[in-house]
Amino acid sequence: MIKHTPRRETEKELPGLSNTALPLYEKIKDFVLDNIGNGNWPQNEKVPSEHELMSTLGVSRMTVHRALRELTAEGHLRRVQGVGTFVSPPKAQSTLIEISNIVSEIKARGSRYRAEVITLERIKRPDQALLASFEFKKAQPVEHSLIVHYENDVPVQLEERYVNPELVKNYLDQDFTSAATYDYLQHSTPLTEVEHLISAVPATERHARLLHIREHDSCLVLNRKTWTGQTVATVNTFTYVGSRYTLGSRYLPPAK
Amino acid sequence: MIKHTPRRETEKELPGLSNTALPLYEKIKDFVLDNIGNGNWPQNEKVPSEHELMSTLGVSRMTVHRALRELTAEGHLRRVQGVGTFVSPPKAQSTLIEISNIVSEIKARGSRYRAEVITLERIKRPDQALLASFEFKKAQPVEHSLIVHYENDVPVQLEERYVNPELVKNYLDQDFTSAATYDYLQHSTPLTEVEHLISAVPATERHARLLHIREHDSCLVLNRKTWTGQTVATVNTFTYVGSRYTLGSRYLPPAK
DNA sequence: TGTCTATAGATGTATAGACATCTATAGACA
DNA sequence: TGTCTATAGATGTCTATACATCTATAGACA
Structure with a gap:
């Protein structure tokens, strides 16, 4: 049976994801932000699809989806249904x-x-x-x-x-x-x-x-x-x- | 088998939720905002728990959870794990x-x-x-x-x-x-x-x-x-x- | 009476699966 | 050649389930 990732005790080790005591979707957000920040995924570039990230990172699609959805709400990504997810330019809004x-x-x-x-x-x-x-x-x-x-x-x-x-x-x-x-x-x-x-x-x-x-x-x-x-x-x-x-x-x- | 709610065709009728062509979680958000706006749920009042809303509105807990989570991020609610969800004072931050x-x-x-x-x-x-x-x-x-x-x-x-x-x-x-x-x-x-x-x-x-x-x-x-x-x-x-x-x-x- | 502990009940996270919807495109067809 | 159509592949939503974690509290116990 597959168990979910506990936050405090035995952390599940995932390729490419940080090893701190964060929820999985937060780690995925960090992972994406890192790739944007260091230039791996340039501006306006298409990022891996949910399915790709899912199999690459070994997490469920819903978890990937939540991470990408929040990053979109925060202005880091742009998503087009049926097409894909793209890196947005630096900063969107100022408070x-x-x-x-x-x-x-x-x-x-x-x-x-x-x-x-x-x-x-x-x-x-x-x-x-x-x-x-x-x-x-x-x-x-x-x-x-x-x-x-x-x-x-x-x-x-x-x-x-x-x-x-x-x-x-x-x-x-x-x-x-x-x-x-x-x-x-x-x-x-x-x-x-x-x-x-x-x-x-x-x-x-x-x-x-x-x-x-x-x-x-x-x-x-x-x-x-x-x-x-x-x-x-x-x-x-x-x-x-x-x-x-x-x-x-x-x-x-x-x-x- | 239970089918999810289609957005365009046969809309599922739910008690207390509006009947427009919005996703369910958006309707739930509107429902909550209405109750806050018209004074049903006063400031700092505890709002119904996820389980209550779930059975009252006839939707799954995850859908209720998403609505409440987004409203919290938008500053309308305040949630304390293990205790409950409360109505936040008027507005938190606005862009x-x-x-x-x-x-x-x-x-x-x-x-x-x-x-x-x-x-x-x-x-x-x-x-x-x-x-x-x-x-x-x-x-x-x-x-x-x-x-x-x-x-x-x-x-x-x-x-x-x-x-x-x-x-x-x-x-x-x-x-x-x-x-x-x-x-x-x-x-x-x-x-x-x-x-x-x-x-x-x-x-x-x-x-x-x-x-x-x-x-x-x-x-x-x-x-x-x-x-x-x-x-x-x-x-x-x-x-x-x-x-x-x-x-x-x-x-x-x-x-x- | 005071302290400790188990527990109920609330939110938080994660997964798997199903279906909806949108877009680009390959391929059928006139 | 041009137009239409079916489809693959992508994101969007919803459900059901399981387990984690936190808090207040009732009740056991000293």
Whole structure:
């Protein structure tokens, strides 16, 4: 009788599959991703059919199918019923989280990046609106930074952060002119909850001046808010993007 | 012998499941989403176990399992091995593509959805700007639809589409008041390239009137463009979102 | 009373088999 | 030569079954 593969005890050894304690379909996904990553299966190339993989790897078709189906959902593969499975080009979609990191985008385009610090302060007595956005019940200090990001000396993004110093230690001590700010927050906050909101607002006088646009011009606002349970600590990030700069993603697949 | 459910011919009638030509697991997903949307299964509530759903709906456990697994991956459910399946708070993560599908979002919130068709036409002689956006070299007809989406009779989104009739057959013949428009495009276009652009613009007089906002108010615009190789065919979708409505995603992990 | 243990019940993974559906193509035929 | 058709081969879905694993809990036991 054929038994299924136990996850913890006696692992079934399969040719070409890794030997870690993962479910079989995960190993198959890794196997496929490896073959794509190291160039064995080039872009737009047809990959082995389910039947081939089934006999090559010694697993059932349903298991192969699940692995390929998930990889397709994740954008790594493209499947056409009756025809076959093909390798998709690198990355398909970007999530909202990726949008907010404009620094890497500017650098990826080969442009010159520069940041200018406008404000860096500790607000000892924040007003009610600010406290509410942190979901604080009583008054407590808040740290605030306002930075303008430049692409080739053109201001493209205004980034305003309100940080709870209890959550993020030494926030104001960073080097804000480097690209590391975003990463710093990502790693220093024990992320438990995240919220992204995108909206459009007219530029205030101040924002217009900093971004070199006219007052009341439309700005894209991305608000990224993270906090931990019990609402003890919150980080708010507002990103204002001038109209000359759009955010987006592009997916360019096989040219046949 | 038990036969599986054919998709096109004699549909198997199941209690509580819709009667459209969808795979069974999709119907089960819809069934679950409906129960979440209309409040039958409140937030954090335990939903029926796989075995219960299996006997209630008259399908195999694997099919139920697939539906629940995909809903979990999409952030609608949370599952704990050995304990059960629970309804997750509103939305987990959304990609840019999902943003543009406001219909399912409205329904998921349990709101009443309604669409109103403003314009439905075939433009025989499109102007240069329109031709250029399609990357057409010579003049050819373009089909155009303009629809307002309502949530509880409040206009929240204006959706404008320009479609190449050579690519999408019978586009104007659809029922635009149903939720199926988005799905129709997804399935009828052999997707090869997609581009998403998000920007902020002031509302024109017309847009302001349709969305019940003031002229020059800021609008969020999501442009989704798809086309095939050689730029023979293009679909352009502009989504204008009034300021009362923000787009976003929220991630709320288990409350312990 | 407190601790340990067996177990029921839930989800997670894997397999084998059957049938459905789609596409390209070889081959029949006019 | 051109058109139609049957078919091979690929993916898509569904079922039935088996076993693995995890968690909460009832009940045995000290």
